[in-house]
Amino acid sequence: xxxxxxxxxxxxxxxxxxxxxxxxxxxxxxxxxxxxxxxxxxxxxxxxxxxxxxxxxxxxxxxxxxxxxxxxxxxxxxxxxxxxxxxxxxxxxxxxxxxxxxxxxxxxxxxxxxxxxxxxxxxxxxxxxxxxxxxxxxxxx
Numbered sequence: 001x002x003x004x005x006x007x008x009x010x011x012x013x014x015x016x017x018x019x020x021x022x023x024x025x026x027x028x029x030x031x032x033x034x035x036x037x038x039x040x041x042x043x044x045x046x047x048x049x050x051x052x053x054x055x056x057x058x059x060x061x062x063x064x065x066x067x068x069x070x071x072x073x074x075x076x077x078x079x080x081x082x083x084x085x086x087x088x089x090x091x092x093x094x095x096x097x098x099x100x101x102x103x104x105x106x107x108x109x110x111x112x113x114x115x116x117x118x119x120x121x122x123x124x125x126x127x128x129x130x131x132x133x134x135x136x137x138x139x140x141x
Contacts (some may be wrong), residue, residue, distance in 0.1 A: 003133040004091070004092075004111045004112065005111070005112040005114065005118065006109050006110065006111060007109070007110055007111075007112050007118060007121055007122050007125065008046060008107060008108065008109045009107075009108050009122060009126040009129050010105065010106060010107045010108065010129070011105075011106055011123045011129050011130065011132075011133045011134065012100070012103055012104070012105045012106075013104045013105075013106065013132075013133050013136050013137070014102075014140065015102075015103070015136050015140060016099070016102055016104065017080045017097050017098075017104045018080060019101040019136070020104040020106070020136060021079070021080050023132070023135065023136050023139075024095075024097075024106075024109055024132065025047055025049050025083075026047070027047050027057075027112075029047060029135070030042065030045035030047065030057055030059070031043065031044065031045050032113050032135055033102070033128075033132045033134075033135035033136075034057050034059065034070075034128060034132075035059055035128065035131060036124050036127035036131065037127065037130050039061060039062055040059060040061055040062060041059075041060065041062055041065070041077075042057050042058060042060075043058055043060065044056075044057065044058040045057040045058070045094075048074075049074065049077060049083075050074060050077060051053050051074050051075065051076060051077055052072045052073065052074065053073070053130050054071065054072070054073050054074075055071055055072060055074070055085070055107065056069055056070065056071035057069070057070050057071070058070075070087075071083040071087070071088055072086050072087040072088055073085060073086050074091070075092075076094075080097055080099070081097055082094065082095065082096055082097070083095045083097075083115070087120060091100075091110065091111035091112075091113060092094065092110070092111050093108065093109070093110040093111070094108070094110075095107070095108045096108075099139060106129065106132075108125065108129060109126065
């Protein structure tokens, strides 16, 4: 049996954990940030945020040249603290939301897949996390 390599990405957002959690989990917000670059978008998202609940979102190139559905099943939900899930291919993801006196630190750890390099996977997931941060920051008035 091979040991699954884990990859970690993280960011800190200048917003309270309650807002960060809402923007991370509500489909109306997910469609506004869940993509890695400006030439992609996420036209669809569904989220049944409970242990055993399923989620899916569509990521696709704006020019229609490529797209895929990303989804899984929740293993653990702790309000404003932890979201853990298993992706459709069996890999695990754990996201920690750490309240830091009005700021929120997000640490996302996921099992690597074997078809892309570790660096490419880390860059892609970090780009999505950075896009999330940019989206939340843009809504702070």
